[in-house]
Amino acid sequence: MKKLLLYRRGGLGDTLLTFPILEIFKGQGFHITTVGNTDYFEIAKEVGWADRVLSEMPKEDFDKRIIIGTDGIDPFPNERVWVLEYYLKILGLPSHYSQTLPLDADPNSPFRGKVVLHPSSGSPKKNPPIELFFEIENFLTGLGYQCVYLVGEADQWLKAHVKNFVEMYQPLQIAKALKSALFFVGNDSGLSHLSAYLDLPTFIFYGPTDPVVWKPIGKSVFQISLNLRCSPCFPNTCQERVCFDVKALFERFLNYFRGMSL
Structure with a gap:
């Protein structure tokens, strides 16, 4: 062989x-x-x-x-x-590959039937203000959705801001658990890429990073960016962070969400 x-x-x-x-x-x-x-x-x-x-x-x-x-x-x-x-x-390879990771769901997943929120990433420069996720959580809760925050290896800071969280560190375990979630909202991070690859409807916020270069694999990916002239700029980000305007990003999330069929 x-x-x-x-x-x-x-x-x-x-x-x-x-x-x-x-x-x-x-x-x-x-x-x-x-x-x-x-x-x-x-x-x-x-x-x-x-x-x-x-x-x-x-x-x-x-x-x-x-x-x-x-x-x-x-x-x-x-x-x-x-x-x-x-x-x-x-x-020199063909563009013929699976759009979905063929993984079985964890039958005991704490995310089953819930919306998973992940407002973190491997770099704070890629994270919009956490208030954006609070806005989304309040909106979805008002519609009757159950929301839970995912705290991974780089996300310990989150525990000081939220109470409804699940800690999970092993990527394979996270993948099997996410498989039965309802949908996922996150930043340009590895866990957002993983969610999208699992064919989970995945909303991803991009600020200083490039949604063209760093598009995840998946059939139900909603890439949310303000598409400013100064973006992408990572890692040389500015202090103003206008690409992470909470109100504007929330409105774009709503537009994608209202067009999504669950």
């Missing part, structure tokens, strides 16, 4: 955007080894797109190596294109 190695270090969203590469090569009969954050690549192993998940490079030969990093494919395209399409073009 042919052997392939894929190397990609980075956040959860960065890693998920390599999964179609794994799926395509798995369909071609490759035995696949991944090197990177093992917690993230365990999801690929769970769905059958990776056979071995490592944190360090193995000392062995492979029929094909895909290195996404300083010694291989630049992780960031030089032009404003979706990073997944950029990878597929460089590798």
Whole structure:
């Protein structure tokens, strides 16, 4: 059997955007080894797109190596294109891949039938004021929805602001739990990428980051941005943060929400 190695270090969203590469090569009969954050690549192993998940490079030969990093494919395209399409073009791969992670839902999920709110990310620069999520929570609660905040590894600060939260840290566990949620509201973060890939209706707020380059995989993604002339600017963000105007973003959320069929 042919052997392939894929190397990609980075956040959860960065890693998920390599999964179609794994799926395509798995369909071609490759035995696949991944090197990177093992917690993230365990999801690929769970769905059958990776056979071995490592944190360090193995000392062995492979029929094909895909290195996404300083010694291989630049992780960031030089032009404003979706990073997944950029990878597929460089590798000469077709754009035929699953839009949904084939994971089974956790039957005991604390998110079952609820709206999951996640107002955090790996960088505070990507987070709008938490008041935006309070507005959304109040609006949805008034319509009869149950809302719960997800507190992940980088979100401990949230516990000082909300009481209705669930703590969960393992990405595979989170994925199985999210599968039975009603929908998800978050920022440009790995957990938003994960939610979208699970075919959960997912609302994502973009401020200084680029919704074109960092679009998640998924069929029910609502990318919300004010599309200002000064955006995207990450990581060189301004202090004014006009791209995170709470009133304007809430109105755009309402427009998308009212057009969504649940």
